[in-house]
Amino acid sequence: MPDNSKNREFALPADHPPVVGGKTGVLIMNLGTPEATSYWPMRRYLKEFLSDPRVIETNRALWWVILNGIVLTFRPKKSGHAYELIWNKERNESPLKTITRSQSGQLAELYSGNAEIVVDWAMRYGMPPVKERIEHLKSLGCDKIVLFPLYPQYSATTTATALDKCYDALKQMRWQPAIRTVPPYHDDPAYIDALASSLTAHLKAIDYKPDVVVASFHGLPKSYLMRGDPYHCHCQKTARLLREQMGMKEGELIITFQSRFGTEEWLQPYTDKTIEKLAADGVKNVVVITPGFSSDCVETLEEIAIGVKEAFIEHGGENFSVAPCLNDSKASIKMLKHLIDRELAGWI
Structure with a gap:
């Protein structure tokens, strides 16, 4: 009799996960x-x-x-x-x-x-x-x-x-x-449009006109940039495109970097130092937007909206607010x- 064992179908073990897909x-x-x-x-x-x-x-x-x-x-x-x-x-x-x-x-x-x-x-x-x-x-x-x-x-x-x-x-x-x-979607038109719409809505909702809008991104050690990390370039392009979309001049919307940790040099200019200098130089009205964060978090709600705001007021500033992240908005x-x-x- 011929051996047909090679043609037999093998049954899956009883505990085998179901074969589904699609x-x-x-x-x-x-x-x-x-x-x-x-x-x-x-x-x-x-x-x-x-x-x-x-x-x-x-x-x-x-x-x-x-x-x-x-x-x-x-x-x-x-x-x-x-x-x-x-x-x-x-x-x-x-x-x-x-x-x-x-x-x-x-x-x-x-x-x-x-x-x-x-x-x-x-x-x-x-x-x-x-x-x-x-x-x-x-x-x-x-x-x-x-x-x-x-x-x-x-x-x-x-x-x-x-x-x-x-x-x-x-x-x-x-x-x-x-x-x-x-x-990465740092320069996607849909993302820039969403940022511009969010910032525009925030500017309409506050009762003052900012002297400067600060686009604050999470920081990164400078050495990471030197090793080839594209993050700094992506942030710069986002800020430039947002500035253009808002019809602002370069000095009206500036870029900074926050949340540094340790003693190593990080990407500059630093958000906290920049805000303090703006206030010391006589700038009274500031709005901060945090385009690198998809959701509000401790870095936006505590570090910026509480800590950096306190520093701005202490150094002579008057009006300070933070535009919400895009979050779960429509x-x-x-x-x-x-x-x-x-x-x-x-x-x-």
């Missing part, structure tokens, strides 16, 4: 947030964040000693106080988490008419973790996933590390979904959907 996932990702403002949640969050070699590019052994021996001893209390000032008490979470969840929910609603698309969200550091959400999308039958780090300007410290986390999860999968990533969601649709082309 759906496309969209995973939006933001930086992350501690789960509470007390010492240990803050320490866990800061340890994960500051242990990332994409964020701190220095000798790993030396940095381990500094981080665990000094930074994580004192920084959690200071950072916890900052978060406490802006904490969403109703939901017991940071505004960044509240807003990112809302962005995901609104995008999901816009795609609700297409059963092939599933929208989810994750944080690079903290909860919900990237690996968990990628696995969840895959379990729902997503054999294609669009990864969307919510950073308009590319940096290895933001976009790259968020994608690294995704790739780490994919490396553990026997059956990987197909992947696309949303590229203009923001429309812009995000525009960027996602472009990457879905050919898949949907």
Whole structure:
């Protein structure tokens, strides 16, 4: 008798995951947030964040000693106080988490008419973790996933590390979904339009005319720029395009960089020093916009709206306000959907 064993079909094990597919996932990702403002949640969050070699590019052994021996001893209390000032008490979470969840929910609603698309969200550091959400999308039958780090300007410290986390999860999968990533959108007309609309609405809502608008971006060590990080160039282009869209002259909308950490030189001019000098030089009315942040967070709500404002007033300034980030506004969601649709082309 001929041996037909090679032609037999093999039954899958009883515990084998169901073989499904045909759906496309969209995973939006933001930086992350501690789960509470007390010492240990803050320490866990800061340890994960500051242990990332994409964020701190220095000798790993030396940095381990500094981080665990000094930074994580004192920084959690200071950072916890900052978060406490802006904490969403109703939901017991940071505004960044509240807003990112809302962005995901609104995008999901816009795609609700297409059963092939599933929208989810994750944080690079903290909860919900990237690996968990990628696995969840895959379990729902997503054999294609669009990864969307919510950073308009590319940096290895933001976009790259968020994608690294995704790739780490994919490396553990026997059956990987197909992947696309949303590229930086620092100069996309839809993004610039959304920024201009948001700034225009804010200027109409306040009862004074600013002498200068300050576009404050998150800072970066200057050495990262010298090693090839394009972030500084992306920020400059965003500021220039926004200035042109608003019909402002160069001195009417200026660019600065905030949130520096440690003793190394960072991208300049520094936001806090610039604001202090403006006030000392007699500038009385300032508006700050933070185009590099997709959602309001501790850097915008505490560092700028509280800390930098206090410095401006102390140095002689009078009127100071911060335009909200694009957040989960209708203009923001429309812009995000525009960027996602472009990457879905050919898949949907």
